[in-house]
Amino acid sequence: MRIAYLATADARGHLMRSQLLSQALQARGVDVQLITTSDEGQRFLAGFGLTATVLSRHYSVQFDTQQNMLREATDANVASYIFHPKRMARDILKLRHVFRENDLVLNDSFHPALLFMGCLPGWRRKVVHIYGASLRQALETNFNGRLPAVIARLYSGIVSFQINRARARLEHDFAYHPKAEQRGNRIRIPTPVAPVKPGTILSEQGSESVAVYLNPHFCDPALAAALEQGIAKADLTAHCVGEGMANRTGWLAQDTDWVSRAASSALIISAPGMAALSIAQVYDRPIILVLTDQPEQQRNAARAKELGLRHRIVVWQGDSEMFAGSIYAACSALCTDAEFTASDKADSRGYDSALRRLDIWLDELVSLGGR
Known part of the structure; x- marks a missing residue:
């Protein structure tokens, strides 16, 4: 089985999840192709001994020096990425090869090229979106109160349509129950955590x-x-x-x-x-x-x-x-x-809980890739 995993590098949570799942999948005999969106993200994954390619350096969410999101700058960056003929269109051409070589293509989280490809015939059967429940809500309500209501609703509807058309959606949250709950093509699942064995104490103090x-x-x-x-x-x-x-x-x-x-x-x-x-x-x-x-x-x-x-x-x-x-x-x-x-x-409770969460993810991904 081969899985391509695209993790955006806007923050490190997506990359941490991708390295955790990639190494665990590889331990189960799955070939994983890692892709990210910046040179910094590539170096971050290399710190875990993982090789990733950079899809495009043009797409990113914009922040100030205190991690406050710059909405107008982000909107401009995303619009430039989507509509510039040498950006998203070129990435889609690159991703066609990724789709041919892999059984699943994971999108963590909401990269525009895979949102577009994930709602179209042929490609959509391989796309699995991975996202936090709060992130999807933030994305769909991005223009609420900032643009006329009819335009904000139209944008929300388009995004929702793109997400829902994909093969599957792994919607995670830190508070979800320690099991997978499937409703249609949406699978609610607890956020994965790296298992730390009992007695592992690295803090010198x-x-x-x-x-x-x-x-x-x-x-x-x-x-x-x-x-x-x-x-x-x-x-x-x-x-x-x-x-x-x-x-x-x-x-x-x-x-x-x-x-x-x-x-x-x-x-x-x-x-x-x-x-x-x-x-x-x-x-x-x-x-x-x-x-x-x-x-x-x-x-x-x-x-x-x-x-x-x-x-x-x-x-x-x-x-x-x-x-x-x-x-x-x-x-x-x-x-x-x-x-x-x-x-x-x-202690053992934390370790067992983290291990159980990770196994749930691996079981779901392997099952999706084998269908």
Whole structure:
């Protein structure tokens, strides 16, 4: 069986999921062809020992230095990609060869070329869209309140039609039940998490360490300095990872063992992406959510509250002193939580849960590829 996996490189959650699933599929004897959308994404996957080709460098979501989504710039970039004759059309010509050579083509998440190909006869029977439930909602409501209602509804309908026409849709969420639920060609499935074996503790400082991960769009040094200050004030040490902060002392651009560190830490700090929330849920870690103007992550943060996940939300508004104080208060509150104990490390329950989630994904993908 051969599977092509296209993971967009706008953030690292898509790439992390692609490397996790690709290596697990390869262990089951499946040939996986990895494709991404930037040189940075290609290098990120190479850090896990995986080779990926770059489809196109023209398509990307635009962010500022605090990971706030720039809607107008993103709209312009996507429109330029779709309508420029040497961009999406050229990518579709390249992807025809990918379709011929593979049994399935996975689209993680919503690359326009595969949205288009996934609704057309012939190609659509091989396309499987992978997306977070909150991301689809954000995509379909992108123009709500920004354009006349009739145009916003027309756009939403076109996107929905493209998504629904594909062979299958793997819709994941950190809060979905640990099983696959199929309704038509939609399969609801819990977000995959890397299994961390019991007793795996990579944090040198043990229970007093904080696992920090910031997407590469975070590159404001003032935010990083305030974050460090708040953690230090709480008498905690931090393992900090973020490509946008890699030039700062004490920060790494990438850590292939970050999930293990997070699972064995006292506390996680990250933006409310689906992957980070899933790690916090599976390994029962408290988490501080650095909230920005990114629609799907705002929905994720709201879900975290509804589900009772142990968390605090902090927002960077350019005030270093206020942000540092918010980080300190959140660290203090979560690390003295009555439900939290220093010995509460990644145990067999978290490992079993992560393994079960991963097996569900592999079973579904292998089944889809074999039909």
